[in-house]
Amino acid sequence: MSMAADDIARLIKERFPDAEIRIEDLAGDGDHYAATVTSEAFRGKTRIQQHQMVYDALKGNMGGVLHALALKTTAP
Amino acid sequence: MNPQGNVQDWIGKQIAGNDVVLFMKGTKTMPQCGFSMQVAQILNHLGVDFKDINVLEDMSVRDGIKAYSNWPTIPQLYVKGEFIGGCDIVREMFQAGELQGLLTAKGIAHNAQTLTA
Numbered sequence: 001m002s003m004a005a006d007d008i009a010r011l012i013k014e015r016f017p018d019a020e021i022r023i024e025d026l027a028g029d030g031d032h033y034a035a036t037v038t039s040e041a042f043r044g045k046t047r048i049q050q051h052q053m054v055y056d057a058l059k060g061n062m063g064g065v066l067h068a069l070a071l072k073t074t075a076p
Numbered sequence: 077m078n079p080q081g082n083v084q085d086w087i088g089k090q091i092a093g094n095d096v097v098l099f100m101k102g103t104k105t106m107p108q109c110g111f112s113m114q115v116a117q118i119l120n121h122l123g124v125d126f127k128d129i130n131v132l133e134d135m136s137v138r139d140g141i142k143a144y145s146n147w148p149t150i151p152q153l154y155v156k157g158e159f160i161g162g163c164d165i166v167r168e169m170f171q172a173g174e175l176q177g178l179l180t181a182k183g184i185a186h187n188a189q190t191l192t193a
Contacts, residue, residue, distance in 0.1 A: 047165045048147075055148050063148030068111075071164050 002030040003066045015057035016041050034070040043075035083140040091154045095184055096126035099141045100151040104128040111163035112151040118170045123187040156182045
């Protein structure tokens with residue numbers, strides 16, 4: 001099972017329209033990604049809250065079809 | 077590991093009863109997932125005594141811990157009852173020296189090494 005990088009970016013963008021998103025396909029297999037997401041929405045939030053917000057935007061795909069997404073979140 | 081009855085209660089007791097708990101795939105000596113291995117390695121590197129709970133041994137714990145923390149992935153690190161994060165956050169904190177600071181603040185014995193090379 002896997003998920004296209006574009007789909008990941010689209011789901012994140014839907015939730016955080018201001019977000020700057022960079023996604024790397026780490027293994028070239030469409031299954032192991034690293035994402036860097038920068039959004040004002042993260043300001044003042046803990047890392048756990050920031051990641052939870054992104055996981056929530058991914059609508060249950062994280063931990064399911066999306067096994068490996070190394071995540072880094074920051075406010076601009 | 078033998079959760080009987082309410083798995084959420086069982087998870088709560090593990091977290092309350094151990095200063096440092098890592099819910100992981102595999103064990104600290106034989107991790108079965110690269111992400112779990114990374115966190116176990118960081119804790120070992122810091123000389124932290126921690127309890128490892130292998131979620132692969134019990135599906136109810138594997139699902140239960142995700143619900144417990146509202147966090148969709150394994151591993152999950154808890155220190156003194158507080159959810160610290162998964163692999164990305166723990167690694168980021170370790171590299172920044174924040175994890176060591178947190179352990180010190182919470183009175184967890186560890187050696188003060190930071191990342192080198």
